[in-house]
Amino acid sequence: MKKHFYLLCFSLFTQYLFSQQSILSIKILGIKEVKGIIQVGIYNEKDAFPKKGREYRVEYFMVTSKETTVTIENLAHDEYSIALYHDLNSDGECNLNFISIPKEPYGFSNNVKPVLSAPSFERTKFALNSNRTIQIKLID
16 A cells, blocks of 8 residues: 555656646747757856856757757756857857857847847746747847
Protein backbone atom coordinates (compact mmCIF):
# COMPACT_ATOMS: atom_id res chain seq x y z
CA MET A 1 0.00 0.00 0.00
CA LYS A 2 2.82 2.38 0.93
CA LYS A 3 4.54 1.61 -2.37
CA HIS A 4 1.38 2.56 -4.31
CA PHE A 5 1.11 5.82 -2.41
CA TYR A 6 4.71 6.80 -3.29
CA LEU A 7 4.15 5.82 -6.90
CA LEU A 8 1.02 7.98 -7.05
CA CYS A 9 2.84 10.94 -5.46
CA PHE A 10 5.74 10.61 -7.90
CA SER A 11 3.34 10.39 -10.84
CA LEU A 12 1.45 13.52 -9.77
CA PHE A 13 4.68 15.43 -9.16
CA THR A 14 6.03 14.47 -12.59
CA GLN A 15 2.78 15.50 -14.24
CA TYR A 16 2.91 18.85 -12.42
CA LEU A 17 6.48 19.50 -13.56
CA PHE A 18 5.70 18.78 -17.21
CA SER A 19 2.56 20.90 -17.11
CA GLN A 20 4.75 23.88 -16.07
CA GLN A 21 6.72 23.77 -19.32
CA SER A 22 5.99 25.42 -22.63
CA ILE A 23 7.09 25.60 -26.23
CA LEU A 24 8.66 28.78 -27.56
CA SER A 25 8.55 29.38 -31.31
CA ILE A 26 10.75 32.12 -32.73
CA LYS A 27 9.97 33.45 -36.19
CA ILE A 28 13.24 34.82 -37.56
CA LEU A 29 12.89 37.51 -40.21
CA GLY A 30 15.48 39.28 -42.36
CA ILE A 31 17.63 36.29 -43.31
CA LYS A 32 19.53 37.43 -46.42
CA GLU A 33 21.64 34.36 -47.13
CA VAL A 34 20.43 30.76 -47.03
CA LYS A 35 23.52 29.22 -45.48
CA GLY A 36 25.08 28.67 -42.09
CA ILE A 37 23.46 28.24 -38.71
CA ILE A 38 21.25 30.31 -36.42
CA GLN A 39 22.48 30.14 -32.82
CA VAL A 40 19.83 31.00 -30.23
CA GLY A 41 20.94 31.91 -26.71
CA ILE A 42 18.19 31.70 -24.11
CA TYR A 43 18.79 33.59 -20.87
CA ASN A 44 16.81 33.62 -17.63
CA GLU A 45 19.21 35.63 -15.45
CA LYS A 46 19.84 39.35 -15.64
CA ASP A 47 23.55 39.09 -14.83
CA ALA A 48 24.19 36.48 -17.52
CA PHE A 49 22.62 38.34 -20.47
CA PRO A 50 23.97 38.30 -23.19
CA LYS A 51 27.26 36.70 -22.23
CA LYS A 52 28.51 33.73 -24.22
CA GLY A 53 28.78 30.67 -22.02
CA ARG A 54 26.26 32.02 -19.48
CA GLU A 55 23.11 30.98 -21.39
CA TYR A 56 20.34 29.01 -19.73
CA ARG A 57 20.14 27.06 -23.00
CA VAL A 58 21.71 27.25 -26.43
CA GLU A 59 20.04 25.86 -29.55
CA TYR A 60 21.38 25.61 -33.11
CA PHE A 61 19.33 25.52 -36.31
CA MET A 62 20.39 25.08 -39.94
CA VAL A 63 19.31 27.96 -42.19
CA THR A 64 17.15 26.50 -44.97
CA SER A 65 15.14 29.55 -46.10
CA LYS A 66 15.05 33.34 -45.89
CA GLU A 67 12.32 33.20 -43.26
CA THR A 68 12.22 30.47 -40.67
CA THR A 69 10.52 29.53 -37.44
CA VAL A 70 12.53 27.61 -34.86
CA THR A 71 10.96 25.74 -31.97
CA ILE A 72 12.37 25.33 -28.48
CA GLU A 73 10.57 22.80 -26.34
CA ASN A 74 10.44 22.10 -22.60
CA LEU A 75 11.08 25.60 -21.31
CA ALA A 76 10.00 26.15 -17.73
CA HIS A 77 7.59 29.00 -17.09
CA ASP A 78 9.82 31.99 -16.40
CA GLU A 79 11.04 35.28 -17.85
CA TYR A 80 13.55 34.98 -20.68
CA SER A 81 15.65 37.08 -23.00
CA ILE A 82 16.88 35.87 -26.38
CA ALA A 83 20.10 36.80 -28.15
CA LEU A 84 20.66 35.12 -31.50
CA TYR A 85 22.95 35.43 -34.47
CA HIS A 86 23.27 34.04 -37.98
CA ASP A 87 26.59 32.21 -38.09
CA LEU A 88 27.15 32.67 -41.83
CA ASN A 89 30.46 30.82 -41.97
CA SER A 90 29.47 28.13 -39.42
CA ASP A 91 32.58 28.72 -37.32
CA GLY A 92 30.67 28.70 -34.02
CA GLU A 93 31.48 32.35 -33.28
CA CYS A 94 29.66 35.62 -33.72
CA ASN A 95 32.43 37.36 -35.63
CA LEU A 96 33.07 40.95 -34.52
CA ASN A 97 34.73 43.96 -36.12
CA PHE A 98 37.56 45.91 -34.48
CA ILE A 99 35.15 47.81 -32.20
CA SER A 100 33.28 44.65 -31.14
CA ILE A 101 30.20 45.12 -33.33
CA PRO A 102 28.94 41.87 -34.88
CA LYS A 103 29.87 41.37 -38.52
CA GLU A 104 27.21 38.67 -38.80
CA PRO A 105 23.45 39.34 -38.56
CA TYR A 106 22.08 39.20 -35.01
CA GLY A 107 18.95 40.03 -33.04
CA PHE A 108 17.36 40.25 -29.61
CA SER A 109 13.93 39.48 -28.21
CA ASN A 110 11.47 42.39 -28.37
CA ASN A 111 13.48 43.46 -31.45
CA VAL A 112 15.59 45.74 -29.30
CA LYS A 113 18.28 47.49 -31.34
CA PRO A 114 21.45 48.11 -29.36
CA VAL A 115 22.98 51.58 -29.06
CA LEU A 116 26.70 51.52 -28.29
CA SER A 117 26.41 48.28 -26.28
CA ALA A 118 24.27 45.18 -25.94
CA PRO A 119 20.75 45.81 -24.60
CA SER A 120 19.79 44.91 -21.06
CA PHE A 121 17.90 41.86 -19.89
CA GLU A 122 15.11 44.18 -18.74
CA ARG A 123 14.57 45.60 -22.25
CA THR A 124 14.61 42.22 -23.96
CA LYS A 125 12.78 40.03 -21.43
CA PHE A 126 9.38 38.46 -21.98
CA ALA A 127 7.21 36.15 -19.90
CA LEU A 128 6.70 32.56 -20.95
CA ASN A 129 3.80 30.96 -19.10
CA SER A 130 2.21 29.07 -22.00
CA ASN A 131 3.15 28.13 -25.55
CA ARG A 132 4.18 31.30 -27.35
CA THR A 133 5.49 32.62 -30.66
CA ILE A 134 7.73 35.68 -30.90
CA GLN A 135 9.37 37.40 -33.89
CA ILE A 136 12.95 38.56 -34.12
CA LYS A 137 14.19 40.57 -37.10
CA LEU A 138 17.89 40.22 -37.78
CA ILE A 139 20.05 43.34 -37.64
CA ASP A 140 22.69 43.52 -40.34
